[in-house]
Amino acid sequence: MLVREAMTSPVVTIPRTATVRQAVRVLHEHGITALPVVDEPGRLAGIVSEMDLLKGVFDNDPRAFLRPVATPAAPSPRLVEDVMTRDVETVRPNTDVAALAELMMETRIKSVPVLAGSAVVGIVGRRDLIAILARCDARIRDDVLAAIAEYGPDGSTWDVSVRDGAVELQGRADDSAQRIAGVLARTVPGVTHVSIHT
Numbered sequence: 039m040l041v042r043e044a045m046t047s048p049v050v051t052i053p054r055t056a057t058v059r060q061a062v063r064v065l066h067e068h069g070i071t072a073l074p075v076v077d078e079p080g081r082l083a084g085i086v087s088e089m090d091l092l093k094g095v096f097d098n099d100p101r102a103f104l105r106p107v108a109t110p111a112a113p114s115p116r117l118v119e120d121v122m123t124r125d126v127e128t129v130r131p132n133t134d135v136a137a138l139a140e141l142m143m144e145t146r147i148k149s150v151p152v153l154a155g156s157a158v159v160g161i162v163g164r165r166d167l168i169a170i171l172a173r174c175d176a177r178i179r180d181d182v183l184a185a186i187a188e189y190g191p192d193g194s195t196w197d198v199s200v201r202d203g204a205v206e207l208q209g210r211a212d213d214s215a216q217r218i219a220g221v222l223a224r225t226v227p228g229v230t231h232v233s234i235h236t
Contacts, residue, residue: 039227041138042131044170045152045160051076054083054119061118062091071165072149074158075122081156084122087148093121128153131160139167173228175200182207182229185222191215198223203230210236 052061052073061073065088075084128151129138138150142164152160179200186196196209196219205223207216216234223232 039135039170039225039229040131041129041133041135041152041162042160043225043227044135044138044166045131045162046070046166047152047160049074049151049158049161051080051158052086052118053077054117054122056118057116058091058118058121061086065091071163072161074126074151074161075118076158080158082126082128082151082153082158084119084124085126085149085151086118086122090121090123126151129162130154135167135170138162142167170227171203171230173203175202178203178205178226178228181226182223185226186219189222190218194219200229203228205229205232207232207234208236 050064050068050070050073052064052075054075054077056064064073065071072085072087074082075086077083127141127145127147129141131152131154133152141147142150149161149163151158152162179198182198182200182205183196186194186198190196191211191214194209194211194215196207196211199206199208205226207219207223209219211219216236220232220234223229
């Protein structure tokens with residue numbers, strides 16, 4: 039499965055000159071956890087997450103402490119560009135979702151912008167990947183059968199069973215038809231493994 043099949047698009051972005059408060063509102067209104075930050079021509083300049091936006095925005099409540107707590111001398115960050123992450127991991131629409139998942143696990147990044155050229159065309163978050171894995175086996179089976187019927191070679195018939203996202207193909211077909219059926223099954227969202235038995 040490719041990133042373009044998993045990404046959220048169109049993507050909600052925010053300019054680097056927006057205030058932290060504006061970014062908080064955008065995240066809240068859209069129910070998302072991160073925003074790609076763009077500059078004037080619309081190129082990716084960074085990314086801002088919920089955690090970035092929480093830096094220094096709350097003053098201490100004196101009721102929570104026995105002794106008075108000094109308030110910070112520096113004011114809270116005001117602009118998105120003051121709190122955003124500038125060194126951003128990105129992927130392309132044709133990146134394999136397995137490679138993206140590996141990147142997210144290794145780096146502990148929750149959201150990754152998707153670029154086509156220099157344009158931000160989508161974003162993939164952990165929630166997007168979880169949503170794909172949550173697809174029911176019956177729907178995955180229907181989609182595998184539909185993909186093979188539409189794009190597979192004529193004359194090959196397959197019995198398809200799915201358990202927890204793992205697809206098992208059974209049928210009589212030559213090596214070429216087997217490879218094609220396996221590839222088609224792997225493109226279906228929610229498929230975690232494909233085995234072929236003839």
